[in-house]
């Protein structure tokens with residue numbers, strides 16, 4: 001059906017109707033499970049004032065809408081069928097202040113935009129582990145990156161935010177200016193307003209722009225070998241070395257038949273300030289338990305940070321149908337138990353992404369929990385990404401996610417409350433729920449923006 005919508009007055013950016021050749025490019029979400037959703041129109045604002053025009057337009061015309069930064073929401077929250085899509089892609093500036101070690105980041109920037117610009121000043125900030133992810137959704141709802149064990153989550157590094165509210169006004173929020181708004185956008189921004197830009201902290205890169213970092217890859221040929229790999233990873237991270245980042249991805253090697261074989265990848269970096277040679281030695285010492293079997297590929301070496309942060313881009317690529325669940329825990333051994341128990345239900349193209357949080361994420365000098373809406377800070381996190389591409393295994397992938405949750409409950413591991421990884425939880429904001437509801441009532445009394453989970 002042809003759209004009857006016409007460009008809002010004063011809107012300077014692109015106004016893309018379904019008949020426009022560029023429409024598909026900008027409405028497409030990362031998760032192909034939401035590919036069927038076709039917005040009535042895609043708006044690409046050029047700046048904050050365009051966002052104001054867009055918000056006033058949807059509100060006064062009573063239009064349904066969604067807001068998209070990078071479009072990587074796994075649960076598809078950033079696109080709605082038949083609704084206006086406000087896509088922030090054109091607002092992808094990154095303005096670095098090298099003296100202050102801060103940057104103002106437009107909420108259409110990707111992690112790659114952020115890395116390339118900040119690294120040019122020999123600085124870096126907290127961005128995700130896949131470089132096509134949007135800095136908007138990522139930073140505003142948590143933001144675990146390769147350097148988080150040393151520098152905290154994305155939300156911990158926000159110094160100021162510019163926000164367009166439901167009534168179309170634009171305000172700045174900091175610890176001292178609109179502090180209640182500042183509290184709410186650091187974890188629940190999508191329910192409060194549209195953040196147009198963020199001022200974030202930056203840090204020096206270890207040596208020039210180089211980091212000892214990369215990936216190592218094994219194929220486990222049997223159940224025993226698989227369990228051995230997982231246990232050795234746990235042995236390494238359980239030592240809680242703050243300068244070691246080491247996450248693992250468990251998958252299955254194509255092509256089928258898999259015959260019980262699994263791929264096992266670690267994604268790792270040394271975050272300390274030591275000179276490169278020493279950093280490499282320290283890395284080797286820490287990873288020694290896993291290196292008892294030579295990796296099929298070992299790409300852990302000095303490389304630019306931005307290159308390292310692209311290494312998972314293909315594995316995390318577009319065009320696959322995914323559903324997710326997850327869990328987080330303080331207990332590394334319980335995590336191992338859970339993975340080994342649920343592995344027999346996993347379908348081949350489905351993956352576990354297992355992360356060691358902790359470090360500065362739970363650091364002692366962090367602000368009290370209720371200063372930030374974002375609250376889930378347990379040291380270990382696992383996300384299960386069920387793959388639904390193949391209709392013959394899609395049902396089994398969904399069953400795996402259910403089995404995982406049931407096993408997590410049996411083993412006593414909490415189902416994750418990390419809103420960026422899964423919507424599969426009732427009350428992600430825990431003790432902050434009431435305070436957050438009060439802030440929402442103040443800034444968005446008519447619920448123009450979606451209610452948050454648990455409200």
Ligand SMILES: Cc1cc2nc3c(=O)[nH]c(=O)nc-3n(C[C@H](O)[C@H](O)[C@H](O)COP(=O)(O)OP(=O)(O)OC[C@H]3O[C@@H](n4cnc5c(N)ncnc54)[C@H](O)[C@@H]3O)c2cc1C
Pocket residue numbers: 030066067068069070071072073074077078088107127128129130132133134135136137138139140141142143144145189190191193194195196316317420421
């Ligand atoms: C391949 C891949 C890799 C990932 N890697 C990591 C990782 O390393 N670490 C991690 O912590 N997470 C990671 N995630 C999860 C990721 O952080 C979330 O999916 C995040 O929401 C993506 O941000 P986005 O801007 O791309 O998403 P979008 O889909 O654009 O947005 C997600 C949500 O945020 C809202 N939103 C976006 N921008 C704004 C804004 N400016 N103001 C208000 N609301 C806004 C949207 O409306 C939506 O509700 C990854 C996800 C994928 C798919």
